[in-house]
Amino acid sequence: MSAADLVTSTPSRRGPGHSRTTRIVIYGLLFLFALVYLVPLLVMVMTSLKPLDEVTGGNMFALPRHLTFAPWSMAWGEARIGVSETRGISGYFFNSVKMVVPAVLISTLLGALNGYVLTKWSFPGHKLVFGMMLFACFIPFQSVIIPMAVILGMLGRIGVNLADLTGWSFGLGNATVNLVIVHVIYGLGFTTLFFRNYYAAFPSELIKAAMIDGASFFQIFRRILLPNSTPIIIVTVIYQFTNIWNDFLFGSTFAAGDTAPMTVALNNLVNTSTGVVEYNVNMAAAIIAAAPTLLVYVIAGRYFVRGLMAGAVKG
Amino acid sequence: MATLEINSLRKRFGTIEVLKGIDITLEKGGFLVLVGPSGCGKSTLLNTIAGLEGISSGEIRIGGAVVNDLHPSKRDIAMVFQSYALYPNMSVAENIGFGMEMRGVPRAERDQAVASVAKTLQIEHLLSRRPSQLSGGQRQRVAMGRALVRRPSVFLFDEPLSNLDAKLRVDMRVEIKRLHQTTGTTIVYVTHDQIEAMTLATKIAVLKNGELQQVGSPSEIYNRPANMFVADFMGSPAMNLLEGTVVQADGQQRIALARKDGSSIMLPVPASADPAGLKDGAKVIFGIRPEAVNDDESMDRNARSVIRFDASVEIIEPAGSDTYVVIRVAGKEVTARMRADADVRLGQPHTFAFNLDKAVLFDPATTRRI
């Protein structure tokens, strides 16, 4: 799948020659499937707005009789997360934000740079390099955990030494920094793939024109390529954001206790056994955990269909 | 001193040699057009002049200085691309001014230069638009503006008009010619279009498979093609090429075109041919342009050597201003370019005439002109 194709194709408004019945069937089916997908979310939202007795005693599909936001504030600020001293998921939420934002930005930028070099400054052996990066996309998470742990351990020791020498570890050994490193490396194969495919179709004459105009390697990248990459940047950001935010395995392996990301905290919250299971609080926490990815789709999704390359060359 | 000098230039892509020893010079104010079939290396040659492709051996001089290893931006050239290559994220003014911006020219000076170029090209009202909001012809102008604003010693054009429709192409062709005449710039121009080549060039270079076939003025290329390839490639419809034999008749050398029935059409040796290259009994290729084949009525009054013969008309193609008539001469089809109202009828014999002043002879073994 070419990412460029994905983002520039606009579906036609009305298929030719569809009769009224066909359209009713199509929309009916679409509506049905949308409902199937939305019902769980609806149940979650409703459950999170009910007091606990209404949840345990009542019907899952019933509307809340006593509307309450208490489960949300419980989840955010007071709920017990595993054995940790810290209460509520708010701290973990920000752990995730602190990890996701740099990881997404760095991996996207490096992917763009890789795509640029691999397509427009191709050097001997660039196919092999790209092949190996592509291979990295298919390495399962589990198989890199141990080597990754070894490397992060080494980085941690370097951090300790640096701290002894200079008083600052440069972030090495910090759990959030470790997760950023892991996600950037793991995501690089994908982001490079996205940008390489997009830039392969990018007119080389623009690069040549910029070279004649005297633009340097990075000036061409910054002034010509990046401003014309909005669709693929959005695709990459959505992809990376969703993957990194939703990651559980790396998070639970490399960040323990108070440094854990949101997904790990959610798991700990749900698994904390203090008598009754507070479904309403769990649901609220789960919605909070899912909110950022939903938000990214809502905000960025509309850029998906924009064909920004129109007018660069005669189509 | 020539503005552009190319000496035994060679270019290899891997093991494939794409340019095989090119020698061309172009004087200041000259207009060099590179023509040749697709894939012959025209764009590659232009790119090596621009510095967008390295060269394998040889030398390129611009304004006397060797530029082999100079970055494209340091070569004092500007290029107009076939696809225009306008930066889609910038306005027309920013597109034209980008090169100056990269060279650190102050804003005020830049704006002034952009305004003056926009005035020359009559695109002042477009300066704030994006390329996507322009028509094909307007994009073409902007691309030329981006080149003009640099005031380079050599302009490079790679098929700049091939994306335009026929009418606009003619307009822009005239405009480029006017630009060249008024500004006296030096231009290297790649095209597929022979009319563009003939009308614009002060010098034409014909390439084939990375080898120069001939370099010369448009009239040299057209009237005295160096070999059969050039003769066939330039001109539309193509030059008629007929097999003949050198014979002695009436104590003079003649070219005999054998007819099917065993008789032959005897032609005097064209003035363009070097008699030293003609041996009795040798096979030659007799070449004559369609406009030099006509009937008596429209024959050039100043023609010194004319030969008449009867031939039957096989095809008539009216083309508005002219009528192309295909006749059979010595067993081969020959195209004649006649006036629109020529009195010819399909299948009817008619008296035609060859204007031998315009004829040429080739050696079939080497394909070179004799």
Ligand SMILES: Nc1ncnc2c1ncn2[C@@H]1O[C@H](COP(=O)(O)OP(=O)(O)OP(=O)(O)O)[C@@H](O)[C@H]1O
């Ligand atoms: N980067 C490259 N690597 C390998 N071969 C190349 C490369 N660029 C061009 N060629 C080859 O060099 C030859 C000349 O190409 P070039 O683009 O100069 O042709 P052209 O005369 O401009 O053709 P056209 O009229 O179709 O534009 C072609 O055979 C082409 O396949």
Ligand SMILES: [Mg+2]
């Ligand atoms: Mg070309």
